[in-house]
Amino acid sequence: MASDNTKNLLGAKGTVARAANQAVGQIGVDLQLTNLTFGETLVLKDLRLSLRPGKITCLLGPSGVGKSSILKIIAGFIPLPDGSSLISSDNAALSDRISFMDQKDLLLPWASVIENVVIGARLRGETPDFDHAREILEHVGLADRETARPDTLSGGMRQRVALARTLMDNCPIVLMDEPFSALDAITKFRLQGLAADLLRERTVLLITHDPMEALRLGNIIYVLSGTPVALSSEIIPDGAIPRDPANDVLKHQYSEIMHQLALTEGAGV
Amino acid sequence: MKIIRPTVTIVGLLFLWGAITAIADLPRFILPSPLLVLQALIAKADLIAGHAVITATEILLGLAAGLTFGMFSALMISAYRPVRQWVFPILIASQAVPVFAIAPILVLWLGYGIGPKIIVGALIIYFPVAVGFLDGLNRTDPAWINLASLLQDRSGKSKMAKLYFIYRYIKIPFALPSLSSGIRVAAAVAPIGAIVGEWVGSSAGLGFLMLHANARIQTDLLFASLLVLTLMAISLYYLVDHILRRIMPWQPDQKFT
Numbered sequence: 001m002a003s004d005n006t007k008n009l010l011g012a013k014g015t016v017a018r019a020a021n022q023a024v025g026q027i028g029v030d031l032q033l034t035n036l037t038f039g040e041t042l043v044l045k046d047l048r049l050s051l052r053p054g055k056i057t058c059l060l061g062p063s064g065v066g067k068s069s070i071l072k073i074i075a076g077f078i079p080l081p082d083g084s085s086l087i088s089s090d091n092a093a094l095s096d097r098i099s100f101m102d103q104k105d106l107l108l109p110w111a112s113v114i115e116n117v118v119i120g121a122r123l124r125g126e127t128p129d130f131d132h133a134r135e136i137l138e139h140v141g142l143a144d145r146e147t148a149r150p151d152t153l154s155g156g157m158r159q160r161v162a163l164a165r166t167l168m169d170n171c172p173i174v175l176m177d178e179p180f181s182a183l184d185a186i187t188k189f190r191l192q193g194l195a196a197d198l199l200r201e202r203t204v205l206l207i208t209h210d211p212m213e214a215l216r217l218g219n220i221i222y223v224l225s226g227t228p229v230a231l232s233s234e235i236i237p238d239g240a241i242p243r244d245p246a247n248d249v250l251k252h253q254y255s256e257i258m259h260q261l262a263l264t265e266g267a268g269v
Numbered sequence: 270m271k272i273i274r275p276t277v278t279i280v281g282l283l284f285l286w287g288a289i290t291a292i293a294d295l296p297r298f299i300l301p302s303p304l305l306v307l308q309a310l311i312a313k314a315d316l317i318a319g320h321a322v323i324t325a326t327e328i329l330l331g332l333a334a335g336l337t338f339g340m341f342s343a344l345m346i347s348a349y350r351p352v353r354q355w356v357f358p359i360l361i362a363s364q365a366v367p368v369f370a371i372a373p374i375l376v377l378w379l380g381y382g383i384g385p386k387i388i389v390g391a392l393i394i395y396f397p398v399a400v401g402f403l404d405g406l407n408r409t410d411p412a413w414i415n416l417a418s419l420l421q422d423r424s425g426k427s428k429m430a431k432l433y434f435i436y437r438y439i440k441i442p443f444a445l446p447s448l449s450s451g452i453r454v455a456a457a458v459a460p461i462g463a464i465v466g467e468w469v470g471s472s473a474g475l476g477f478l479m480l481h482a483n484a485r486i487q488t489d490l491l492f493a494s495l496l497v498l499t500l501m502a503i504s505l506y507y508l509v510d511h512i513l514r515r516i517m518p519w520q521p522d523q524k525f526t
Contacts, residue, residue: 076422077415096423102412109519110442123417123434124424149519169420 026053027097027172027203028089031074035081036066043069044229049222051173053089056196056204056241058218060211062261065229067207071175074205075100099171103178105162107150113137114146117164136164139198156187160194167198174199176206180213192216196242211257215250216243223260232260301489306496309489317478317490321497324475327383327463328505331390335455338391339398340448346399347406347440348432364396368465376470386471390462394455401451405444413439446520449513456509460502 029051036043043066051057061067072078073086076095080086088094107116117137118128137143140160150158159179166174179195180188196217208214214221215237223232237243237253244250283303289295290302297305310317342360346353368389375385417439421431467476475498482490514520 072415075415075419077419095419098419098422100416100419102416104410104412106410106413106416108439108442110517119438120420122438123421123431125426125430125434126424151519169423 025172026201028053029074029094029173029203029205030085030087030089031070032085033070033073033081034083036069036073037081038066038069044224047231049231051203051205052220053203054201055219056199056206056217058206058208058214058221059224060208060214060221060257060261061224061229062209065224067209067224068177071177071205071207074098075175094173097171098173098175099166099169101162101166101174101176101179103181105150105155105158107158107161109150112147112149113142113153113161116150116161117168119165120169133164133168136167137161139167140164140194154187155183156191159183159187159191163191163195163198172202174202174204176204178207178209181208181210188213193242200241211254211261212245214257215253216245217241221257223257225261226263298486298488301492305489306492309487310493310496313490313493317475317494317497320473320475320478320494321501323383323473324460324463324467324498325501327386327466327474328390328459328501330383330387331462332394332455332459332505334387334391335394335459336398336452339395339451339455340402342395342399343402343406343448344436346403348436360396360399363392366392368392368462369469372465372469375466381470381472385469386463386466386474389466390459393458393462397451397454397458398448399451401454402444402448405447406440408447409440409443413443445517449517452509452513453506456506457502459505460498464498 031047031049031051033044033047033049035045036047047070049057049059049070059067059070069078073080073084074094075098086094088097108119111119114130114133114137115122117133118130121128134143134146137146140163142157142160142164145153145157150161153161159182162179166176176195180191183191192213206214206217218235218237219241221235221237223235224230225232235253235257237250239247286300287303290300301309342356346356346360371392372385372389375388379385379388414435417435421434424431426434463474464476467474468480471477475494479491479494479498482488482494
């Protein structure tokens, strides 16, 4: 079911990207963390992460190094530690311009697909813009499923609904916490392509533990690894996004990143 | 198919009951045979029906009162943390105090009418409903609360309005399965409240009828009343169960029937 829709969609890349990105002002984000602790344990310190306006920044690292915490600090879910700073390139407040996509699809099981997409407006007590929601659902290839309940959808379709919800408020900054990690390889590959098109021109932070995902989607890649944990210098792969994983340069970079990740003590154990 | 198995069980038990009364040759005031109970049920149908209506009213009003207060308490405790310290001891006390002990006082205060029965019923129901709902409200996925607060950030609405929308669209629907477990327990125990209330002091109702039948050694009438009460309790449970399923079609269907 899912594959047909996605195939049609990938054929119409250009129009999709244009339609989904009307009037998004580009904003950069600069985060300076003095330290990050879990309870008593110091996870990392003196970290500086910049998100460039309109670019996809990938933060790559093994589990447990605090990648998600960095995202949660930018989103405001975790309070900013003392002495740290979080600034936007236009010096205005951030949190009302951020949308967030989690590893879990976080769909409301009792609500239809379209109600899940407009939940933001509902939670703000506004009248939802159903026409815009339908337009986005068309972009993610689910126009014919708007009345379906989430439990009737496949994992890939559910994550596409979550992507549609993320795009609904047209926020210039999108934070994604391993959004494709729960999907099978083929669905993941297709969704990465779709997300790359729909997120063009936006400032994106993509947290992932998959080096190939970072190399496929990232304009700028940082690796969080080592003991103590530190941010690598930036890696900027060549070529337009989404990149082809069969590319030889990419394969070489893949093995380099794997080597770097392996330096983290206890990683992958 | 579903109706066959419970029917076999019930018919089997009735047969066993009849066989025991026949073989042991028990006097009818100790244990009447199923046939005698059926005869009493038919002969005194009007009498039993009149009392059954009163008991049914008490059960339903007790259920309504218990549900209302239980759900209200759970919402208050969940939404305003300080309320928890004030209300939680009462919640526990409502379950710890034996209803048999306070029912006579309620009768003393409120008389032989329907009032004490509703209060006793509400007291029994209050706890499973409040605890079930509260548990559900406290267990909303934190990831959802984070997402909801981010989605609400650009809203100019007041804090109270935002809280209302979070409850309306996220917390209450997520808590419904847990609340419905509480309501199922409540529906199953609701008749106890009415009967306890009637035993302690009443002038009508199935509990009153059973007490009188017992005193006059009309054991067949006692069993007939008990049968009607049991049927009422079972019907109430399945009615509530059916309604809850209709309200929550997204819940995986685990049939208890």
